[in-house]
Amino acid sequence: MSLYPFTAIVDQERLVQALLVNAVNPAVGGVLVEGPSGTGKSTAVRGLAELLPEIEVVADCPFSCDPADPCSSCRERVARGEHLGSHLRRVRVVDLPLNATEDRVAGSVDIARALREGVMALEPGLLAEANRGIIYVDEINLLDDHICDVLLDAAALGVNVVEREGVSVSHPARFLLVGTMNPEEGELRPQLADRIGLRVGVDALSDPGRRAEILRRREAFTADPSGFAAGWSDEQSKLAAAIQSARDRVGAVAVAPDLYRAIARLVTGAGVASHRADVTILQCAKALAALDGHDAVEPANLLDAAGLALGHRVPVDPFEPASGLDDRLLRRILEDALDAETSEKKAAVPVRPGRTLH
Template identity: 55%
Template sequence: MTQPLIYPFTAIVGQEKMKLGLVLNAINPRLGGVLIRGEKGTAKSTAVRALAALLPEIEVVEDCPYSCDPHDYSSMCSTCRQRVDSGEVLPRATRRMRVVDLPVSVTEDRVVGTLNLEEAIKKGEKRFEPGLLATANRGILYVDEVNLLDDHIVDILLDSAAMGVNTVEREGISFTHPANFILVGTMNPEEGELRPQLLDRFGLMVQVEGMADPVMRMEVVKRRLSFDDDPDGFYAQWEEEEHRVADQILKARSLVPHVPISESLMYAIARIAIELGVDGHRADIVMVKAAKTLAALQGKDEATIEDVRTVAELVLPHRLRRRPFEDASFDFSRLDELLRVNV
């Protein structure tokens, strides 16, 4: 089922928060993606690719550029809807979830899509040539070094990520299509920050650290080398674990909508956001979703205070306003106190 050439997700050593952030998004794509901050060489892109490989394959309309789900009319692009309406049986295929890379040098027309050159010249017809946002529908859009991307491209990305729709009004083309994807961005803060407005649009943020523990470092190297020597053999060792986590994600997906979160926890979340002076309501909304998703991942039947505490670390730090020279790290004792007082 899985192509064993990709390093298994479960074999990644450490980086628990990053893995958690990715898994939560895989369970609940409504979380709004994850921003991974950290140095180079901390397994960021390995983890993203590994996650896509771990997840079960998806069923798609075979010839649809937007990878529409043949079972869900409401999520289909307008073309697929028309085909269904006209009584056509859509051709199906199953394949792995896509990871679409967005290089730093990407141009706007490649992101949103553009006029199809060949059709225009050969047939004189105006056709939309789908861009990366189309390819990323129902997949993962991976932006390495998102802080180095041109500002206007980041604007476009976050806009469609937030709405799940890409609206094109350019180069003679007027078109709208679904663009639901998990946005994963990475950045090395040493190379410049992201505007606060953009930070806020990422549902979760994780900080990855270089590994200081020599034992773990050695383990990383050992696993990597043994994967390189014999990928199939290495995968076989991890196969069971991969299936276990994949199952867990699948189960959690069906659970999320039914995991309740208590009134008092929601109030605690609201008070935390107010007291910490977080702008807007995204923090509240994402915290509720993330706590429910985490509870679902653990197979619990209700989100607990521990879930809120855990996800707060992923939801709050990038949304706080800092005064100059205030310590950049987030004071979690304050959070604990707020949680204790409010629940």
């Protein structure tokens, strides 16, 4: 089955940017997409998976573990002298439905077997299926709070822990979390919003020409999915290569010492208390620099990263309309932060006494 090509998405630059940043640097922490239905959110997420490099997985491992870094269950098999077969496959996109139970998400444990066999007694859930993949939660603001906590704990730790009747079983759970929501259907609690790295607002296009282009492309794809995808294959290959190149580069992207304090000034200047915001901006800026082909973070990368990372973390007065942060305000705060760093650096330079001329 052919999926709609990621590169054929019309506009929605911020959504595309946020997804690419997470594809390059998973430490960014996922994406929250706000907007009405029918604006291409799920199409973009599923299209992104097609651009990611195939992963090598242990053939019969329920957690899709890497043969080079096997899970505890597969390590036990190796210790018993078993050979771990492997194969390549595409990254999965796993949908988490709103009515999912904790057992369906985290998995369930056969207590009697757990006492005898450990992790082999786990009946895998969605978190196991999504390991090394993408979890997509539509209307995440309507998801049960307890399930949200299970999901976010696993995302933060990279491990899913299932505890039943005093028995604890764990398995790897590393995934990209993408949640969507329509603000008109309810807000996302602040504690949950802070745990998701980036926030993007998606609006329906109002320009008739751009909407007409969406129609033409959608009609062509519906008529001949394979043919339409083939027409975008060159663009898809170029972007996939850019993602892989940025992944290889991001770990070596340098950050000037004064930019660390500039990030801190930027976050506090925006009125955000959470330290997660600082970490997210730094990791996002590194990914943006890597995507641009740069070896070091630049102020423009910080500005773009702040626009993606701070909007859902800014304190909102419940009696005032939500305004968030606009780009001009962010730019001013960042410029003030950089100016302050420059001034402090100059003030710290000792002045050498000069000779008095007679």
